[in-house]
Amino acid sequence: MAAPRASLRLVAPIWNGSTRSIHGLSGEMAPRGNQRKRTLLQLLTDCFCDVEALREYLLQKQLSNVHWKNRSFTHIEEQYGPYIGGAFFILKQGGAVKFQDKEWIRPDGRGRFSLEFLKFQAVPVEAVDASGCAINYQGLDNLLSMKELQSLSLKRCPHVDDWCLSHLHPLANSLQELLLAGCPQVTERGLACLHHLQNLRRLDISDLPSVANPGLTQILVEEMLPNCEVLGVDWAQSLKLELEEQPRDTA
Amino acid sequence: MLRTVLQLGLGRNLLIRGVGTRRGGSTLDWDGQVSEIKKKIQSVLPGGSWNPLYDSSHLPPEHSDVVIVGGGVLGLSVAYWLKKLEKQRGAIRVLVVERDHTYSQASTGLSVGGIRQQFSLPENIQLSLFSVNFLRNINEYLAVVDAPPLDLQFNPSGYLLLASEKGAAAMENNVKVQRQEGAKVCLMSPEQLQKKFPWINTEGVALASYGMEDEGWFDPWCLLQGLRRKVQSMGVLFCQGEVTRFVSSSNTMKTVSGGEVTMKRIYEVHVKMNNSLEYQPVECAIVINAAGAWSGQIAELAGIGKGPPGTLQGTKLPVEPRKRYVYLWHCPQGPGLETPLVTDTSGAYFRREGLGNNYLGGCSPTEEEEPDPGNLEVDHDFFQNKVWPCLAQRVPAFETLKVRSAWAGYYDYNTFDQNGVVGPHPLVVNMYFATGFSGHGLQQAPAVGRAVAEMVLEGHFQTINMNPFLFSRFYLGEKIQEQNII
Numbered sequence: 001m002a003a004p005r006a007s008l009r010l011v012a013p014i015w016n017g018s019t020r021s022i023h024g025l026s027g028e029m030a031p032r033g034n035q036r037k038r039t040l041l042q043l044l045t046d047c048f049c050d051v052e053a054l055r056e057y058l059l060q061k062q063l064s065n066v067h068w069k070n071r072s073f074t075h076i077e078e079q080y081g082p083y084i085g086g087a088f089f090i091l092k093q094g095g096a097v098k099f100q101d102k103e104w105i106r107p108d109g110r111g112r113f114s115l116e117f118l119k120f121q122a123v124p125v126e127a128v129d130a131s132g133c134a135i136n137y138q139g140l141d142n143l144l145s146m147k148e149l150q151s152l153s154l155k156r157c158p159h160v161d162d163w164c165l166s167h168l169h170p171l172a173n174s175l176q177e178l179l180l181a182g183c184p185q186v187t188e189r190g191l192a193c194l195h196h197l198q199n200l201r202r203l204d205i206s207d208l209p210s211v212a213n214p215g216l217t218q219i220l221v222e223e224m225l226p227n228c229e230v231l232g233v234d235w236a237q238s239l240k241l242e243l244e245e246q247p248r249d250t251a
Numbered sequence: 252m253l254r255t256v257l258q259l260g261l262g263r264n265l266l267i268r269g270v271g272t273r274r275g276g277s278t279l280d281w282d283g284q285v286s287e288i289k290k291k292i293q294s295v296l297p298g299g300s301w302n303p304l305y306d307s308s309h310l311p312p313e314h315s316d317v318v319i320v321g322g323g324v325l326g327l328s329v330a331y332w333l334k335k336l337e338k339q340r341g342a343i344r345v346l347v348v349e350r351d352h353t354y355s356q357a358s359t360g361l362s363v364g365g366i367r368q369q370f371s372l373p374e375n376i377q378l379s380l381f382s383v384n385f386l387r388n389i390n391e392y393l394a395v396v397d398a399p400p401l402d403l404q405f406n407p408s409g410y411l412l413l414a415s416e417k418g419a420a421a422m423e424n425n426v427k428v429q430r431q432e433g434a435k436v437c438l439m440s441p442e443q444l445q446k447k448f449p450w451i452n453t454e455g456v457a458l459a460s461y462g463m464e465d466e467g468w469f470d471p472w473c474l475l476q477g478l479r480r481k482v483q484s485m486g487v488l489f490c491q492g493e494v495t496r497f498v499s500s501s502n503t504m505k506t507v508s509g510g511e512v513t514m515k516r517i518y519e520v521h522v523k524m525n526n527s528l529e530y531q532p533v534e535c536a537i538v539i540n541a542a543g544a545w546s547g548q549i550a551e552l553a554g555i556g557k558g559p560p561g562t563l564q565g566t567k568l569p570v571e572p573r574k575r576y577v578y579l580w581h582c583p584q585g586p587g588l589e590t591p592l593v594t595d596t597s598g599a600y601f602r603r604e605g606l607g608n609n610y611l612g613g614c615s616p617t618e619e620e621e622p623d624p625g626n627l628e629v630d631h632d633f634f635q636n637k638v639w640p641c642l643a644q645r646v647p648a649f650e651t652l653k654v655r656s657a658w659a660g661y662y663d664y665n666t667f668d669q670n671g672v673v674g675p676h677p678l679v680v681n682m683y684f685a686t687g688f689s690g691h692g693l694q695q696a697p698a699v700g701r702a703v704a705e706m707v708l709e710g711h712f713q714t715i716n717m718n719p720f721l722f723s724r725f726y727l728g729e730k731i732q733e734q735n736i737i
Contacts (some may be wrong), residue, residue: 052484
């Protein structure tokens, strides 16, 4: 534990310097004249007896923030049903939703979206585009009640991991397209449990940095899902090759 | 000459005494003081006991509130929850005593690392569900500032349990219980099984149960190191050594019927340093026995089971080491990426290992052919005679396999009912158990650690009711009926 502690100490003086009022974090240097300040300091020392504790607290805060973002809107779900509840969750996250035979609904640049879709209660959700959203295992629960979901895009989602992929099995009957490109936490271990999704027709597993052997993984996934078109490394590679070859052709 | 010297000495003595009394202040006898100084000088001389330059930093502390015997995954989990649930930061001083910091023989590192909810007992299912939740959020529970996140390498491929016609009814009941507790388990007929996993031979299979999520296997070493790192940052002390003795006080009490009962309380643990005779007595309030396969010996040290047979004092902790082999083989035509951990009707199991067509598995030997647990040597004939026939019968592709390597590890085998022992001993009142899980200790460790910590801090179980797992069941003869022990 020597290394993290040492680096913590490196951080401490900077932090103390920038916030003068909490200068005497140990409590001994607290000004005696100002009673109110002293109690505040005491409170601080009681709660965070170390800078490490404070930083740990901030770390936990950061983690719980992701949880808070992935809370489900139970009141909306109860009032309008699972489709609207899930759609509201995705739109709130910044993703896009497509109801059956309707246009894509996307939030604008400020994250605002019109609430017109609230009247589509009986219309099932057909496609969800959650690219780049902070969705995690807990948030995925909102999508699992959409039994008619055909296309799900989880491109570049930082919190989607192998646990999430194993969580998708309730959608096995409907899901036809799954896009996982660019998810930093997805590995071949999670891809192995996609064999539950027997109706899958299109799977994008290109650009997964955590997969150790992308080529071999792609072959094994293709073997596992014989009816599915798997976009993998060679797709990305051929794209690069084409780019390289094009100038030659013109020259 | 001699006489004059004596007289002089006596005279001076008398004189000094006289002076002392005349001053009337000193309370200590001069002779006593001199002899004390002499003793001090003697002890400072080479060979003496007092040594101010002696470095004792390798010794454990002299006092600790809780001493955990065994630094495996169960012991560390108890330490973690004790620190996590303490009312005030730094309120409890916890010392973990581990015999071997390389964990060369520890069951944790040598295990296959499976986790499943397919048990028959609601408590076991709850323990597993709690643990899987812990593992899913491991980077939140075991987050350490400035440390990289843990890579648990969890394979969510599930468990596939096969049942013969005889076991089908029991399996159906078990799955009902598992579903009630919230596990995602489904039943499969032989036809469905054949369709989903075409490489399986369904002969003799009447029913299969398959875990859809939260089941699979993970890297036990990662969990161990993650717990170690976190627990260290929370201020738990570690010490490499062996517990050789418990110093305890005893109280004799009479029951209503007139029988005598001796209540014991451990107040000192002697920790012997490795490769030396040096030991340190550690004063403590609570001892937690998480020594895994060797917890029976630790319990004996505390005097558990040293009474007339048939009484509570004479009831031993029925946990002993049992050797289990794990074989790793290569099979080019073997089952593919979707392979779950398959447990055959015969008791043999296997799972995929990595992507290179490697598999690992084994089988528990019958009670009669139990190997000698004295060493960790592997019996390769056991694979040829017992494991391979079962595997090849179930998966025809395994006819042409080639064993790559093998190892052996210990089960902390509970000979009474193959289930864990949790909670305090009724007579040695401050010894708590977290042991005896007979092969599923690793997967339940996070939940068991919490249960023990709750028992220590609150005096009762809060999250999961573990009352059926108390030590007293050995005396009362109440076996826990768990059917799915692999």
